[in-house]
Amino acid sequence: MLPGLPVSLGVTVAAISLVVLLPLSTLVVATGSMKGAAFRAALASPRVMASFTLSLGAALGAAAVASAAGLLIAWVLVRHPFPGRNFVDSLIDLPFALPTAVAGITLTTLYGPSGWLGRPLEALGIKVAYTPFGIVLALVFIGLPFSVRTLQPVLADLDPEVEEAAACLGASRRQIFLRVLLPKLLPAWLTGFSLAFARGLGEYGSVVFISGNMPMKTEIAPLLIMTKLEQYDTAGAAAIATVLLAISFLMLLALNRFEAWSANPTGRAR
Amino acid sequence: MSIEVRGISKQFGTHAALDGVSILVEPGEFVALLGPSGSGKTSLLRIIAGLEQPDAGSVHFHGEDATARDAKDRKVGFVFQHYALFGRMTVFENVAFGMRVKPRANRPPESEIRRKVEELLHLVQLDWMQDRLPSELSGGQRQRVALARALAVEPRVLLLDEPFGSLDAKVRRELRSWLRRLHDEIHLTSLFVTHDQEEALQMADRVVLLHEGRIEQIGTPDEIRSRPASYFVREFLEIS
Numbered sequence: 001m002l003p004g005l006p007v008s009l010g011v012t013v014a015a016i017s018l019v020v021l022l023p024l025s026t027l028v029v030a031t032g033s034m035k036g037a038a039f040r041a042a043l044a045s046p047r048v049m050a051s052f053t054l055s056l057g058a059a060l061g062a063a064a065v066a067s068a069a070g071l072l073i074a075w076v077l078v079r080h081p082f083p084g085r086n087f088v089d090s091l092i093d094l095p096f097a098l099p100t101a102v103a104g105i106t107l108t109t110l111y112g113p114s115g116w117l118g119r120p121l122e123a124l125g126i127k128v129a130y131t132p133f134g135i136v137l138a139l140v141f142i143g144l145p146f147s148v149r150t151l152q153p154v155l156a157d158l159d160p161e162v163e164e165a166a167a168c169l170g171a172s173r174r175q176i177f178l179r180v181l182l183p184k185l186l187p188a189w190l191t192g193f194s195l196a197f198a199r200g201l202g203e204y205g206s207v208v209f210i211s212g213n214m215p216m217k218t219e220i221a222p223l224l225i226m227t228k229l230e231q232y233d234t235a236g237a238a239a240i241a242t243v244l245l246a247i248s249f250l251m252l253l254a255l256n257r258f259e260a261w262s263a264n265p266t267g268r269a270r
Numbered sequence: 271m272s273i274e275v276r277g278i279s280k281q282f283g284t285h286a287a288l289d290g291v292s293i294l295v296e297p298g299e300f301v302a303l304l305g306p307s308g309s310g311k312t313s314l315l316r317i318i319a320g321l322e323q324p325d326a327g328s329v330h331f332h333g334e335d336a337t338a339r340d341a342k343d344r345k346v347g348f349v350f351q352h353y354a355l356f357g358r359m360t361v362f363e364n365v366a367f368g369m370r371v372k373p374r375a376n377r378p379p380e381s382e383i384r385r386k387v388e389e390l391l392h393l394v395q396l397d398w399m400q401d402r403l404p405s406e407l408s409g410g411q412r413q414r415v416a417l418a419r420a421l422a423v424e425p426r427v428l429l430l431d432e433p434f435g436s437l438d439a440k441v442r443r444e445l446r447s448w449l450r451r452l453h454d455e456i457h458l459t460s461l462f463v464t465h466d467q468e469e470a471l472q473m474a475d476r477v478v479l480l481h482e483g484r485i486e487q488i489g490t491p492d493e494i495r496s497r498p499a500s501y502f503v504r505e506f507l508e509i510s
Contacts, residue, residue: 165348165416168319168346
């Protein structure tokens with residue numbers, strides 16, 4: 001046994017309980033006090049279902065875009081030294097630091113019907129603000145650092161000689177990426193994806209400004225929770241929150257399993 | 271298949287890594303590129319493989335100009351000092367890689383791939399290791415897998431970059447004589463880089479001695495030992 005294990009284990013469990021488990025269990029208790037029928041009724045309304053579909057779809061879409069863009073950004077930052085690289089590298093973390101409401105208001109101003117980008121885009125027939133597209137945009141902004149920061153160390157660890165060896169064996173760039181690089185990147189890539197997804201599913205501040213919050217169209221589930229609370233419908237809010245939580249948890253669990261498998265596909269102990 | 275480089279020069283910044291180097295390696299020959307670190311020997315090997323582009327000069331295989339060709343089209347077997355094995359593939363898949371990435375039209379059938387991999391692993395005396403991962407092998411075993419992997423695509427020439435550089439002295443001596451015997455069996459034109467004069471003089475048919483990007487001397491081990499061409503050669507080989 002490690003020295004000090006009982007103490008450190010005790011502190012860890014206490015901290016996790018206070019910070020994570022206790023608030024989450026209150027939520028489950030609040031939901032648990034509802035009758036099954038009331039729980040179903042709180043969720044069954046078309047407005048709630050629409051918000052789930054929207055939140056889930058936007059979070060998945062944004063996580064996918066953030067993962068793709070994140071790979072490119074991480075690749076350039078690791079492999080191509082260019083002037084100002086450190087500056088760009090520190091910009092990556094800004095979405096973490098910026099209050100999400102500021103991000104939301106900025107995006108809305110930029111992409112709104114009279115914004116710098118919104119006006120020319122609207123002339124092309126593309127509406128961004130007050131559409132699901134705008135929600136995805138805000139979530140990509142929020143999710144990008146997760147993808148970049150999880151991939152960077154793995155990319156930095158890759159040995160260029162392995163790619164050269166593959167090239168000498170006749171592999172094309174595409175084959176090198178698919179057969180040699182991707183298997184190594186996949187676990188980190190999935191971690192970034194699941195972090196961006198989970199964050200996007202619960203994201204509130206940056207989305208409510210750009211989404212326009214039209215019920216059935218651009219109303220995300222976290223906003224609906226706020227609405228229910230303002231109407232003193234605590235139980236209804238708790239029911240939505242519980243479902244969101246369950247979706248996130250199942251998704252993260254599934255991705256974790258897949259990561260573990262892809263880290264050791266042979267299933268043999270090392 | 272012969273290897274010929276003509277007037278190869280390569281600059282890194284202001285430093286001339288190679289300065290007008292010309293070498294002809296005859297078909298079936300086993301030639302050592304010998305020199306202290308920084309003499310440009312690895313750069314030359316990488317230029318021959320197509321992993322780097324020369325600033326001037328040309329590379330020819332069997333008389334045919336390959337300077338403009340990509341590494342993947344040169345049919346060159348390359349063995350790296352640090353093995354560069356595919357860490358997430360088994361030994362079998364490492365060796366099979368070169369056959370699996372061939373265009374579908376000339377990719378051998380699975381049974382043929384299996385036969386070939388088993389034959390090569392037998393050649394490098396690792397047939398019982400095919401389901402292991404590279405991380406489960408010793409350094410000497412990894413380098414033998416790397417060699418089998420390079421041979422699997424039936425390269426026209428074999429290039430080895432300090433192949434024994436990260437192995438301990440005993441394994442190095444064993445692998446040296448083993449590689450020399452292997453070469454006498456398969457007669458593949460080979461060029462290997464080393465900074466170890468003993469290794470070069472013991473293994474090679476001919477030795478090319480590089481110093482600061484230029485050739486100091488080319489000759490058989492006997493010639494170099496008995497008639498060193500310059501003070502540098504004498505110093506480097508510690509001939510008294």
